[in-house]
Amino acid sequence: VTNHGSIGVFRNDASAFSVTFSNVWNNPTNLSGTMTLASNQSANPLYVSAPGNLRLTSNSPSRFGAMGGGDQGALPYVADATAGLHGTLWTNTTLTAAGSPYPVAGDLTVAPGVTLTIAPAVTLSFANSDLMASGTDTSRSELLVDGRLQAGGTAVSPIQLVGASASPGSWYGLQLRTSAAASLVEHVTITNAVRGVSLLATAANTLNNITAQSSLSYGMYVGAGTPSADGFTAIGSSNSGVYVDGSGSLALTNCVVRGSVSHGIYFAPSTSGRTLAVTNCTINSNGSYGIRSAGSAGTVTVTNSIVTNHGSIGVFRNDASAFSVTFSNVWNNPTNLSGTMTLASNQSANPLYVSTTDLRLQGTSVSIDAGTATGAPPADLLGTTRPLDGDGIGGAQVDQGAYEFVRVVVCGNGALEPGEVCDDGASNGMYGFCNATCSGLGQRCGDGAVNGPEQCDDMNASNTDACLTTCQLATCGDGFIRTGVEQCDDSNTVATDACTATCQTATCGDNIIRAGVEQCDDGNTSNSDGCVGACQVATCGDTYLQTGIEQCDDGNTLSTDACTAACVPATCGDGFVRAGVEQCDDMNTSNTDGCVGTCQNATCGDGYVRAGVEACDDANTIDTDACSNSCASPTCGDGVVQAGEECDDNNQVNSDGCLDNCMSARCGDNVIRTGVEQCDDGNTVNTDACTATCVPATCGDGILFIGSEECDDANAADTDACVAGCVAARCGDTYVRAGVEGCDDGNSNNADGCTNACVLSTCGDGVVQAGEDCDDANQVETDACRNSCLAARCGDLVVQTGVEMCDDGNIDDGDGCSASCDVESSSVDARTDIPGGPDAGGGGGGQGGSGCCSASGGGGQAAALGSLVMLLALRRRRRRARG
Structure with missing residues (x-):
């Protein structure tokens, strides 16, 4: 999340907000609002070219920064090299003298597990700004070691780590950080840093002959670990030459600390039990204090050292540390010693330095042979063996201070002694070494004369002209870019790397295949042949249409869009289901399987009869024609009323409203309809046992049941022509038929008051009733x-x-x-x-x-x-x- 006008990530509400494994950088405000943060960073991601190409380059700190170890962002590193020596080194890197000086535009970080090797005579020039805008100081460049640093210079060819600007503090300095592996820093001069060297690692580092000059804050800063440094020199620090803080301990031997504005050595750990050991050091002319302890209680020992000419106190115990000063010369400080401390075998006298800037001892110095051999280093700051018999009395003794006095100067003994400019021992007088009298350098490259193995000598230190600083003629492959002639020079004649064998920057189209970057290079810019784009072998999916081979190329390997992974236009039947267009594709033209027509899933109603699944398909949704909506041939019982059917209830139940022959249930169909009919005798005859309304014939239903009833007048009256039991009224049935019979006594007795003609007995009716003698009618x-x-x-x-x-x-x-x-x-x-x-x-x-x-x-x-x-x-x- 980079380069925005206001805020990178802004929580402006009550959302649960987290930012993890991300790089939020170079926004006026990177993060605003309460949020959960974890494993983030803020550093220049080193895009190929923002804003056009946001792919990561080789030294991007966003490489391997995502959760799980992948790259951060949408466009991970592919093969683009970072243009310059800055960012994070993810692979082992060696800087040789041939490529020196190396400009460093921003923080240079050595990643964990990676080794940066710096050869003797190499100079790294750090910008007074920070292209990475990250690290301890986002405005200054830094050399940050999380892996391993192998910076092995020599006394003659030291390594130079300098600020591009001559002002103190123009860059931040060298830091061996917490995770740094055991490193070597030897014969390295650090100039114009904020902190010359910062030691935060707990690993055992080898720190020899480091010089920090013109540091804005400290020449050496120790915040953790227990480092030992031999031959450390701090000159002109704006605060302290050496500062021990945090949980750090430090052992200094053969050190020189002079010209600091405040302290020479300041011991102020925040953790108790830390130690400071100062042995055979010369601490001179620092602004306030020579050596001061002012932190948590620890242990300070000062042995064989010279502490002189400070503005306030020479040695100051300003805390509860166990403090001892032995075999030392503390002189010419307003207060030489302050605070409770153990003192033994010390003196206070002028040590007689050669000069204020040359703190070697003169022959009459009281500090010669005044030290103890116990704990003394085996050699001095210049490599001279200890002890020597400097005063000629009592044999060899260790001198106080950083330098061992050499009584007899011998040119050719290999030791730099007073009065000698150089001494290369047996090599004196030979090309490239000291002259025979040790008064200066002998024949050498840079003296303006072509001699010895030289091919040229132009008396300058430029490696970009026709004559190198090695006095060899510039050639392609010598590692130096010759101005106006070469575009690059990578010290080899390999034509397949980033710099060709003619020292031209490798480019796509130069007809040379760059290893690891290009797959091909046919010397042209055509994107329609076998080598396309950024010199990659033409492949289907590279977005370039290869003439005569591809019919399309949409830049992907999807086979489900308009152009398949074989770069052939998608067609129905090619076996690939085209997203949004096809529902299926079974690579055939059959319309009787699961994929039909224009590659649509076979469905009932599509007009294609699917083998083994459909019996028919008439491509319509009419359910009442010869093919149902389920694509089955119409049958009675399929639930669809077809022509010729009166109904279809999709069952074989014959006693509901639809018979199993798909005719509507009706009275007379010989099937008793449940809940509707009580009987059904298969006819519409109304005069049998089941009436035309499919109700069992009953007396009184108004329907004459032939063979069972003589009549049925649909009532219960027994005085009409049809009496109970649906029998025709007749005289003698006991029912008096209204208007027809006068009586009916149900017998055949004609003489009981009701005649057999069902007439009330009267005289003249032909029946002799009681009281009559006769009746002749x-x-x-x-x-x-x-x-x-x-x-x-x-x-x-x-x-x-x-x-x-x-x-x-x-x-x-x-x-x-x-x-x-x-x-x-x-x-x-x-x-x-x-x-x-x-x-x-x-x-x-x-x-x-x-x-x-x-x-x-x-x-x-x-x-x-x-x-x-x-x-x-x-x-x-x-x-x-x-x-």
């Missing part, structure tokens, strides 16, 4: 049965035809009609209708003429009238009985 009054249903009898006033000759309503004889209803002689014979006497209504006659029924006065009128009245009364009675 007629109105003939003159037969044997009178109309009053009394048996005709003589005396009933009715002449019974063929039986009686007369009937005068009595059974008196002598009245013209005898008691046997015979006409008496005096009367007219009823059988001959001859008028009789007066009773007959005839004219009166003489007695001699009738023989009976004579009456006085000649007539019998009253008797005739009485008979008439009786006759009329009898007839009225009979009518009433019949009516």
Whole structure:
């Protein structure tokens, strides 16, 4: 997350926010708001070229920085080299004198597990800014060692770590950080740093003959570990020459600390129990204190040392440390010793330095042979063996201070002695060494004369012209870039690396295949042949259309888009399912399998009959034609009403609304419909045991059940033509049929008040009922049965035809009609209708003429009238009985 106008990552709400394994860098505010942070960094990710190409280059600190060890960001490192010596070294690297000086534009970090080797005479020039904008000081360049540093210079060819600017503090300095492996720093001069060398590692480092000059803060800073440094020199530090802090301990031998603004050596650990050992050191002319302890209680020992000419106190115990000063010369300080300390075999006298900048001893110095051999180093700062007999008295003794005095100067003994400019021993006078008198250098490269093995000598230190600093003619492959002639020079004649055999920067199109970077190089910029883009072998998926080979190339290896992984346009049937276009692709043109037509999944209704799955497919959603919506041939029972079917309920139940022949259930179909019909005899006959409404025939349903019922008038009345049990009403069935029968007593007794014709018994009905003598069912009054249903009898006033000759309503004889209803002689014979006497209504006659029924006065009128009245009364009675 880099290079934004305001804030890199901004939590501006209540979200649970975490940033982990990320690089947030170069934003006015990198992180704002409360958030969980873990394993992040803030350093220039070293893109190929921002903003156009944000791929990581070789020295990017974002390499291996992601969770799991991958690269951070979307565009990981591929093969792009970082343009310059800065960033993080992820592979072992060696810097040779041939490439010196090396400009360093920003922090140079040696990654864990990686070794940086710096050869003698190499100079690294650190910018007074920080391209990486990271590390301890984001505005100054640093050399940060998390891996291993092998910086092995020599006394003649030291390694130079310098600031590009001449101002103190123009760069930060060398740091051996916590994770640094055992490193070698020897004959290294560090100039114009903030802290010349910072020691934070606990590993056992070899620190010999390090010089820190013009440091803005400290010449040496110790924050952890227990390092030992031999021959350390701090000159002109703006604060302290040596500062011990934190949990650090330090052992110094043969050290020189001079010209610091404040302290020479300042021991101020925050952890108790730390130690400071100062042995055979010369501490001179520092602003305030020579040696001071002012931290947690520890142990300080000062042995065989010279502490002189300070502004305040020479040796100052300002804490509770166990402090001892032995065999030392503490002189010419306003206060030489301050604080409780153990003192033994010390002195306070002018040590007689050669000069203020040359702290070697003169021959009459009291510090010669004044030290102890116990704990003394075997050689001095210049490599002179200890001890020597410097004063010629009592044999060899160790001198106080960093330098062992050499009493006799011998040119050629290999030791640099007073008055000698150089001494290379047996090599004196030979090319490239000291001259024979030790008064100066002999013939050498750079003296302006071509001699010895030289091919040229232009008296300068430039390696970019025609004559190198080794006095050899510049050639391609010598490791130096010749201005105006070469673009690069990597010290070899290999044509396949970043610098070709003609010392031109390798580029795609130069017809040389760069190992590890290019796969091909055909000397052209065409992207349609076998070598394309950034000199990669043309492949399907590289975005370049290879003429005659590819038909398309969309820059990926997907086979599911418009251009397949074989760089052939996607087509239905090519075996690849094209995303968003095809649902399937089975590499055939068959439309009877699972993938049909234009590579769509086979579905019912697509018009293709899928073998083994569909019986038909008519490409429609009409469920009532010859192919159902499930692509099955229509059958009764498939749940779809087809032509010729009245219904289809998808079951074989015959007792519901749809029969198993797909006809709608109806009364008369010979199937009893559950809950609807009580019977079904397969016909619509209404007169059998199951009616036309499929209800069992019952008496009273209004339907005549032939063979079982004589009638059915749909009611429960028994007084009509159809009585209980659906039997036709008939006389004798005990039911009186209204308007038809007068009675019905259910028997065949005709004489019980109800005749067998179901008529109430009456006189004249032909049935002799109780109280009747007879009943001849007629109105003939003159037969044997009178109309009053009394048996005709003589005396009933009715002449019974063929039986009686007369009937005068009595059974008196002598009245013209005898008691046997015979006409008496005096009367007219009823059988001959001859008028009789007066009773007959005839004219009166003489007695001699009738023989009976004579009456006085000649007539019998009253008797005739009485008979008439009786006759009329009898007839009225009979009518009433019949009516």
